[in-house]
Amino acid sequence: MSTQQTIDVQGFINAHRLSAMQVVTLLLCFLIVAVDGFDTAAIGFIAPAIRAEWGLTPAHLAPVFGAGLAGLMAGAFLFGPLADRFGRRTILMVCALFFGLASLASAYSNSVEMLVVLRFLTGLGLGGAMPNSVTLSSEYAPEKHRSVLVTTMFCGFTLGSALGGVAAAHVVADFGWRAVLVIGGVLPLLLVPVLAWCLPESARFLVMKGKKPEQVRRTLQRIAPSMDLTNARFTVPEKAQTGFPVKHLFDPELRRGTLLLWLAFFMSLLVIYLLSSWLPTLISSTGMTLKKASLVTAMFQVGGTAGAIALGQLMDRFNPQRVLGLTYALAAVFTALIGSSTGNTAVLIVAVFGAGFCVSGAQVGANALAAGFYPTASRATGVSWASGIGRIGSVLGSMGGGWMLALGWGLPTVFALVGIPTIVAGISMLSMGKVERARAVVAH
Structure with missing residues (x-):
């Protein structure tokens, strides 16, 4: 060649x-x-x-x-x-x-x-x-x-x-x-x-x-062994950046998306850790045995795994921000249902599975979304810092159940309130869609 x-x-x-x-x-x-x-x-x-x-x-x-x-x-x-x-x-x-x-x-x-x-x-x-x-x-x-x-x-x-x-x-x-x-x-x-x-x-x-x-x-040759890449020159659309990588998360074209991702990660992980930490205690407080409450809680993780795979497929086929926004909104419905279905084990299992499917599944999807949002030069920083901000929410969530129990609220009230952060996360994701559409217009 x-x-x-x-x-x-x-x-x-x-x-x-x-x-x-x-x-x-x-x-x-x-x-x-x-x-x-x-x-x-x-x-x-x-x-x-x-x-x-x-x-x-x-x-x-x-x-x-x-x-x-x-x-x-x-x-x-x-x-x-x-x-x-x-x-x-x-x-x-x-x-x-x-x-x-x-x-x-x-x-x-x-x-x-x-x-x-x-x-x-x-x-x-x-x-x-x-x-x-x-x-x-x-x-x-x-x-x-x-x-x-x-x-x-x-x-x-x-x-x-x-x-x-x-x-x-x-x-x-x-x-x-x-x-x-x-x-x-x-x-x-x-x-x-x-x-x-x-x-x-x-x-x-x-x-x-x-x-x-x-x-x-050599790496790309392993992807396409039949291609002759001997004299190829490889490019990416982005340039290397100088200075502290975190500051580039606030470049004009990324700033709004960064803040929306941080808000979604914070709210999402707050709810995930609150539910995974306190569901057995909250459910067993209604008279259900701790063993049975733990088995019901396990459906939250099962739902999260199913949700991650299903939502990943939907995000590849449809608008990913809309998929996540609507899923987070649906999480609020399932979460509220947990608080009002403690007397019916079958409905409770469906509610816990649905909450896991929506909030945990959407959180995994949000990681993929963040990876796609940032350019190569700041991708690891963008995904990691969104995760770090989310961890602040996880700390508050792991303590939040205790605070709510101390206030003596009923379970319907507790779980209705727990659904509010997922609505905020959903609005953040839908707003991310506007950011991406604006970026696409500028790019063209």
């Missing part, structure tokens, strides 16, 4: 069928998120055993939970900008190594204070891994299937959380609570060399940074 061909990286990915290399990338991100889910959920499952061994009150355990959430928030804020500077693959490996070692160290804690510090450090790594998995997945996904591929990858978190419960049920009785933390540490450490061997760096990131053109050529 005598003349040099110029290839747009995303256009190239869009034009070809999903390759084995892209499937492996998505699978590895799925595994990272699954281990992330395992470690995030593990502390909740082993808390009763820790409390019994150390003779603690619930008040003593509260900082352990709080430290993990604070670490998740700090990790999202810290590692997003670093991934936009040093690469998604590099930071994913650092995060997996970091939270693996921290979880392993947590197993050897001999005091609450030590466990609090190590849970914060574990959360730090976890908080960086999840949004960077979303970012890398989205950058290797064809645009027409991006939402469903990213949301399916993200279902690893739910699977990992469920495995955390299964592990705790079987491991704690025979080996003690520390063994669960050892598992949570060993799994990511085993994954690190696999990531080093198999996980590609984002081709879009490398081209934007003007780095390693031969590596980009």
